[in-house]
Amino acid sequence: DFATPRAILTGHDYEITCATICAELGLVISGSKEGPCLIHSMNGDLLRTLEGPETLEGPENCLKPKLIQASREGHCVIYYENGLFCVFSVNGRLQATMETDDKIR
16 A cells, blocks of 8 residues: 555645644645745645744845744744744634744744
């Protein structure tokens, strides 16, 4: 028997650096090396794009996601390479940000 994918998720232009699955909400959230985080349904439909805060401008300050975690209540926490935490709703709305100098793993 050969395993076949349930869905193929598309939308990123660069390699995926982090991803999480929220089975309770039927969502897959992924972040790429040089781009935004995307929310897909488990069927493969692209639902939302999560853009970081617009305080950083220019390609040299591109927000590079390193860690993503989603809650069953519909919140998504993203930690970016530059030490920025962002909390988004599953509707794509930025709810809070926080900066840290600590190394997060």
